[in-house]
Amino acid sequence: MFQCRVSGESTHVAPNKDGLSFVGVALVTLRGLTSNRAGCQVGQTVIHEIEGTDVTDTASVSSGATSLDHIIIRFAGDSGDGMQLTGDRFTSASAMFGNDLATLPDFPAEIRAPAGTLAGVSAFQVQISDHDITTPGDAPSILVCMNPAALASELHRLEDGGTIIANEDTFDERNLAKAGYLDGVNPLADGSLDNYTLIKVPMTTITKRACADLGVKPRDADRSKNFFALGLVSWMYSRPVDTTLDWIKAKFAKNELVVAANTAAFKAGHAFGETAELSGHRAEIRSASLEPGTYTNINGNTALSWGLVAGSQLSGIPMFLGSYPITPASDILHELSTKKHFGIRTLQAEDEIAAVSAAVGASFGGHIGVTTTSGPGVALKGEAIGLALSLELPLVVIDIQRGGPSTGLPTKTEAADLMMAMYGRHGESPMPIVAAYSSAQCFDAAIEAVRIALKYRTPVMLLSDGYLANGTEPWKLPDVASLPSIEIEFATAPNAKNDDGEDVFWPYLRDPVTLARPWAIPGTPGLEHRVGGIEKQDGTGNISYDPDNHAHMVQIRADKVAVIADDIPLTMVDGPDDADLLVLGWGSTWGAITSAVRRARAAGHSVTHAHLTHLNPFPKDLGDVLRRYPKVIVPEMNLGQLTKLVRAEFLVDAQPVAKVKGQPFTAAEVFDVIEGALQ
Amino acid sequence: MSDITVPETTKADWTSDQEPRWCPGCGDYSILTAVQTLMPELGVRRENTVFISGIGCAARFPYYMDTYGMHSIHGRAPAVSTGLAVARPDLDVWVIGGDGDMLSIGGNHLIHALRRNVNIKILLFNNQIYGLTKGQYSPTSEQGKITKSTPVGSLDMPFNPISLALGAEATFVARTHDMDRKHMQEMFRRAHAHQGAAIVEIYQNCNVFNDGAFHKITKRDNRDAMLINLSHGEPIRFGIDNERGLAMSTSGSIEIVDVDDVGEAGLLVHDEAAPDPAVAFAISRLATAPTMPTPVGVFRSVERPEYAAEVNRQVAEVTAAKGAGNLEDLLRSQPTWEVS
Numbered sequence A: 001m002f003q004c005r006v007s008g009e010s011t012h013v014a015p016n017k018d019g020l021s022f023v024g025v026a027l028v029t030l031r032g033l034t035s036n037r038a039g040c041q042v043g044q045t046v047i048h049e050i051e052g053t054d055v056t057d058t059a060s061v062s063s064g065a066t067s068l069d070h071i072i073i074r075f076a077g078d079s080g081d082g083m084q085l086t087g088d089r090f091t092s093a094s095a096m097f098g099n100d101l102a103t104l105p106d107f108p109a110e111i112r113a114p115a116g117t118l119a120g121v122s123a124f125q126v127q128i129s130d131h132d133i134t135t136p137g138d139a140p141s142i143l144v145c146m147n148p149a150a151l152a153s154e155l156h157r158l159e160d161g162g163t164i165i166a167n168e169d170t171f172d173e174r175n176l177a178k179a180g181y182l183d184g185v186n187p188l189a190d191g192s193l194d195n196y197t198l199i200k201v202p203m204t205t206i207t208k209r210a211c212a213d214l215g216v217k218p219r220d221a222d223r224s225k226n227f228f229a230l231g232l233v234s235w236m237y238s239r240p241v242d243t244t245l246d247w248i249k250a251k252f253a254k255n256e257l258v259v260a261a262n263t264a265a266f267k268a269g270h271a272f273g274e275t276a277e278l279s280g281h282r283a284e285i286r287s288a289s290l291e292p293g294t295y296t297n298i299n300g301n302t303a304l305s306w307g308l309v310a311g312s313q314l315s316g317i318p319m320f321l322g323s324y325p326i327t328p329a330s331d332i333l334h335e336l337s338t339k340k341h342f343g344i345r346t347l348q349a350e351d352e353i354a355a356v357s358a359a360v361g362a363s364f365g366g367h368i369g370v371t372t373t374s375g376p377g378v379a380l381k382g383e384a385i386g387l388a389l390s391l392e393l394p395l396v397v398i399d400i401q402r403g404g405p406s407t408g409l410p411t412k413t414e415a416a417d418l419m420m421a422m423y424g425r426h427g428e429s430p431m432p433i434v435a436a437y438s439s440a441q442c443f444d445a446a447i448e449a450v451r452i453a454l455k456y457r458t459p460v461m462l463l464s465d466g467y468l469a470n471g472t473e474p475w476k477l478p479d480v481a482s483l484p485s486i487e488i489e490f491a492t493a494p495n496a497k498n499d500d501g502e503d504v505f506w507p508y509l510r511d512p513v514t515l516a517r518p519w520a521i522p523g524t525p526g527l528e529h530r531v532g533g534i535e536k537q538d539g540t541g542n543i544s545y546d547p548d549n550h551a552h553m554v555q556i557r558a559d560k561v562a563v564i565a566d567d568i569p570l571t572m573v574d575g576p577d578d579a580d581l582l583v584l585g586w587g588s589t590w591g592a593i594t595s596a597v598r599r600a601r602a603a604g605h606s607v608t609h610a611h612l613t614h615l616n617p618f619p620k621d622l623g624d625v626l627r628r629y630p631k632v633i634v635p636e637m638n639l640g641q642l643t644k645l646v647r648a649e650f651l652v653d654a655q656p657v658a659k660v661k662g663q664p665f666t667a668a669e670v671f672d673v674i675e676g677a678l679q
Numbered sequence B: 001m002s003d004i005t006v007p008e009t010t011k012a013d014w015t016s017d018q019e020p021r022w023c024p025g026c027g028d029y030s031i032l033t034a035v036q037t038l039m040p041e042l043g044v045r046r047e048n049t050v051f052i053s054g055i056g057c058a059a060r061f062p063y064y065m066d067t068y069g070m071h072s073i074h075g076r077a078p079a080v081s082t083g084l085a086v087a088r089p090d091l092d093v094w095v096i097g098g099d100g101d102m103l104s105i106g107g108n109h110l111i112h113a114l115r116r117n118v119n120i121k122i123l124l125f126n127n128q129i130y131g132l133t134k135g136q137y138s139p140t141s142e143q144g145k146i147t148k149s150t151p152v153g154s155l156d157m158p159f160n161p162i163s164l165a166l167g168a169e170a171t172f173v174a175r176t177h178d179m180d181r182k183h184m185q186e187m188f189r190r191a192h193a194h195q196g197a198a199i200v201e202i203y204q205n206c207n208v209f210n211d212g213a214f215h216k217i218t219k220r221d222n223r224d225a226m227l228i229n230l231s232h233g234e235p236i237r238f239g240i241d242n243e244r245g246l247a248m249s250t251s252g253s254i255e256i257v258d259v260d261d262v263g264e265a266g267l268l269v270h271d272e273a274a275p276d277p278a279v280a281f282a283i284s285r286l287a288t289a290p291t292m293p294t295p296v297g298v299f300r301s302v303e304r305p306e307y308a309a310e311v312n313r314q315v316a317e318v319t320a321a322k323g324a325g326n327l328e329d330l331l332r333s334q335p336t337w338e339v340s
């Protein structure tokens, strides 16, 4: 077992080896350490010493670094402290290094809540590992706190004995009061953190000094302190340096002073680790043995955007996006607005209703209409989605779910729009539902939504959520040739005869297998026709108020969604048929369930995990799968919506496991539920 | 856009096989006939013509045109049309709707389509009443109107659709009425020729719920005295003997004057192409109800880049600069690393 080195106060005045003019007084206080605890054990990890190697410029391994199989770090600070950027950079460096990883950005809805308050705390959690992981981890083992509010708000998440790296410069009376500490209380000084490893670093002071000779104003230098933190943590976990320095150069190219300040701060942080006797805290996480291939680190909204582009390219149908900015979906609009060279037209509409209506208009014209939003937007779009359903035109509606109802928790995740996706329109108005289950898998889910919409001429709901949208993971790039082909043909000729024996076009004469109607687009001579939201006669498409015809059309629209079951994969099942328990999931719970089920098996339990990528229709075998197991539990980020659907559909005694806290399930929570269910 | 290769057509070619279902005597019939008889003159193809409507009596219109058409949902026709026009700038897109559809539930879409200057031709059937829902007051009904929903009189200040359109940065704004086919057709022809969003307000008689709302100005015998024809570049005159005219007061408002009093030179010369819509707006304020002398014709017709063309220009320019998109390249557009 590795022993942490306990030092009292040590003072260094150190020119660093990169030749920076950093002269700092590094005050490091390591408190409350007892042997082989505090800061040395990380999660469930077995820690072992490795041989030291030479320090290199990319800082891979340094003497005395511990080798860990994973580490969970949480960066927390004020909204203005750049924590998302810091976390993102740390993640990118780790990705380039070859770790498997998963991230969880966690930020407030306000762009800048009052500085220093609990409401303004912005956090970013990342798990990096040397093996395949599926979640950003449960309790972090390292908590970086840029101010007292970050400590106050995030400490409860830190694992017992975890490490706190605090910017002690900010722990003054004013900030402590804003964070809610009582008069005279300073957690950095009162022993209340004795059960953790506390590393106090005067980040602001050192950053300002490092920037002093660069001509950067002290106030501007203050803004670079997140790069100090990044530099320090990068040193602690032996992250590559060059990728970040190159990135700083490129990102801030327009302002040389900012490049200089951020670079100096980063290097100062790195040097601080090196010189301040933090070597006892140094660890290394080897690259993961991922499947061979080319990888990129991707978040859900980017993957989803690219999936939409791919859907358009694979089908040869141009794409039109109508969208209205809304958290957490806006990034898809941003991303697709840069894809004009793929023939994608984007419209930032005047409101949610215009956004979907314009998409319906584009679909009528032969494009694939797409609209992106979150729950409140779906609520507004309901009538227009019903129109697309009645017109039987392709449309992809993307709901990046967030906490509801009403404005709810705009920046926090939830998956409580399933019933709205199923039933949130008037009348009998079924539509297919596809749900993404991981950030990278949003790519495939988007292609699938486009495929179903085009092939079956129907609106499709694609569900993602805030967690998938902003979280990232390494993604092995698919071989483009292996992507599904989507073959769509427009109608070009009449398809019926009228009473006089003349050739005519009937817009609702269906394909016998898919039940899809022909898609005749304006500009096609001889196929002029009218469609509308009023009930129409099957076949001719003429307005019809005939009772039997309406009954027939309601049934046809239901059948049209039902037949898609023949065209989608069977339920994704991982585990034996005779397990004692089935954990059924949909959407972003996949990561936590997968990880929890692995732990449960390691603990000797017989558990199977089934996960749904299609929620309407369900896979054909879902009833059989559910009935195979004596117990079925359904972890959901809602109060049991999928549970209700499967109970109603299959009469199985599925039990809901609800979490509606604006945070994804942790694997530990699911694991506990599994153990509970098996008792 | 006239195309000499377009086959000759007649009204019958533009008439679908569906029986119109408006009340007998409804002004909608004369508007339909005006459009159906105008289309053969426009040099356009049926397959490239689309009529999009929302909900309301007027919104049945697309079913009666033998073109492509969509009867969409209440208020959303300008938004649906915007998507279609952007996706397919090669089409002629007409938008049909009433005062409730376009100014109440769909008011937001109307003003945004106008400011964007999307190439759609909006025919606003203004009958100052809700017809399809059987006679409630509309956003253009006069204050104090007694209807089923306002038994002691409506309280709402009505919209003036011309003023609204001018305020919404519209590039083409005109008014006509359902009793004068020639005038309607002239306005529709001008709207069609305009590059950008064009709105034509049509005073339309709902003979069931608001009969005669416009008769004081639109009946043949009243027209000379009550309709003020706006004609580009000409002094604005009207009256049975053309004895009256419009002049601008010192306060900037428009007033009716006797030509004898001010002389021809004292009259306002209509300039539909004026870059500043201020005078057109002032003219639109002259009549507060269709019971007083009311301007008709083209209030404003100015050139401004058309939205769909601009969207497609950006697509073409970015494609020319970057080359047509390639999926392989897209997937590698962020930093990547190799695992072997």
Ligand code: SF4
Pocket (backbone or CB within 6 Å): B021, B022, B023, B025, B026, B027, B028, B057, B127, B131, B132, B205, B206, B207, B208, B209
């Ligand atoms: S209610 Fe009025 S507007 Fe509607 S069809 Fe009848 S007459 Fe025409």
